[in-house]
Amino acid sequence: MPTLKKDAPDDKMQQQLNELRDFIAVHDDIQVLLDHSASWADSRTESEQRSRRDAWRVAFGLGGLTLIAFAIAGGAIRTSLQPAPPPQILVVDRATGKAEPLVSLAVFQATPEDVTIRRCVTTFMRARENYSFDTAEENYRDAAAFMDAPMQAQWGAYWDTSNPKSPMNTFKKDGKVRIELGSITLNRNAAGVATSVRAGFTRTIKRNDQLVGPVTSWIATIPFHWVNAPTQERERRVNDLGWEATGYDVDADIGASASALPPPSMPQQQAASAQAPVLALVAPPANRVPGDAR
Numbered sequence: 401m402p403t404l405k406k407d408a409p410d411d412k413m414q415q416q417l418n419e420l421r422d423f424i425a426v427h428d429d430i431q432v433l434l435d436h437s438a439s440w441a442d443s444r445t446e447s448e449q450r451s452r453r454d455a456w457r458v459a460f461g462l463g464g465l466t467l468i469a470f471a472i473a474g475g476a477i478r479t480s481l482q483p484a485p486p487p488q489i490l491v492v493d494r495a496t497g498k499a500e501p502l503v504s505l506a507v508f509q510a511t512p513e514d515v516t517i518r519r520c521v522t523t524f525m526r527a528r529e530n531y532s533f534d535t536a537e538e539n540y541r542d543a544a545a546f547m548d549a550p551m552q553a554q555w556g557a558y559w560d561t562s563n564p565k566s567p568m569n570t571f572k573k574d575g576k577v578r579i580e581l582g583s584i585t586l587n588r589n590a591a592g593v594a595t596s597v598r599a600g601f602t603r604t605i606k607r608n609d610q611l612v613g614p615v616t617s618w619i620a621t622i623p624f625h626w627v628n629a630p631t632q633e634r635e636r637r638v639n640d641l642g643w644e645a646t647g648y649d650v651d652a653d654i655g656a657s658a659s660a661l662p663p664p665s666m667p668q669q670q671a672a673s674a675q676a677p678v679l680a681l682v683a684p685p686a687n688r689v690p691g692d693a694r
Contacts (some may be wrong), residue, residue: 403582405467409575414575421631435505443576451522453631459485467622475549483663487499488502489502490502514586514594516585516641516643517584517594517624518584518597520639520641521548521597521599521622522581522584523542523546523638523639524542524543524546524582524645525542525579525599525620526539526540526541526579526581526621527542527543527546528648529577529579529601529603530577530578530579531567531571531575531576531577532576532577533571533572533573533574534577535645536567536568537676540555540559541634541638542638542660543555544556544635545635545638545646546634546643546644547641547644547645548644548645548646550646551646551647552644567655571605571607573608574601574607575589575606575612576606576607576609577604577605577606577607578603578606579601579602579603579604580601580602580604581599581600582599582600582601582602583599583600584597584598584599584600585597585599586599594621595624595625596621596622596623596624597621597622597624598619598620598621598622599619599620599622600617600620600653601617601618601620602615602616602617602618603615603616603617603618616652617650617652617653618650618651618653619650619651619652620648620650621647621648621649621650621651622644622645622647622648622649622651623645623646624643624644624645625642625644625646626641626642626643626644627642628642650665
């Protein structure tokens, strides 16, 4: 019985490998080709990996751009849903050519209460501070229409011609006093109710139409309250809403020059004097009580 050679295929394969090895050893260029082939395979693998990384980077970048695009689109949609701003009117200065927006009067509009208080303060202070011989009695009564009872009593004593410091004795017929009102600031309490004002003004004194001293600046502090309308017809025409000052303090404005003549200050009591009155002024009635119904 013949013996089987189990190693015959292995020997044949080994023989082929030896022949191939001898062939490669004889031909050096074959080894170079094999080395180049292995290098090319490695380069291709590395290139594929790099391509995969680049593809992921591009995908992430496109995802980020997509999110940004959605955000921009959302902002554009919100903007489109908002109402359009009102048209703006530009005013061009013909001299300089500069264009500026036209400011609406609504920016400067105040509440009816603020406007009413400022109007009453303006009327009161012009009557209180201005002086001329021809309008002295009218200003005297107009100012008194805005005062409470204690202030009216002081006002009458101050204007009495027996008082040497009375405006009639100080300025006489040839003197004139004029004021120019500046800003009027309302002061409010904790409840938001206006209780006093601060009014700035300048004061000019002339005698025989000649300026006496410099123009001076002052600040008046006026506490006030509201009462019912006066019963006297003349007072009602001047102070129809019942605005009533309960005090009047005047201080020189900071940085302003000293006045040649101090602002009028009402005495607490009438000064005694036997001098004959230049103009018969009658003090307004002092029998009113602040806040009484009239």
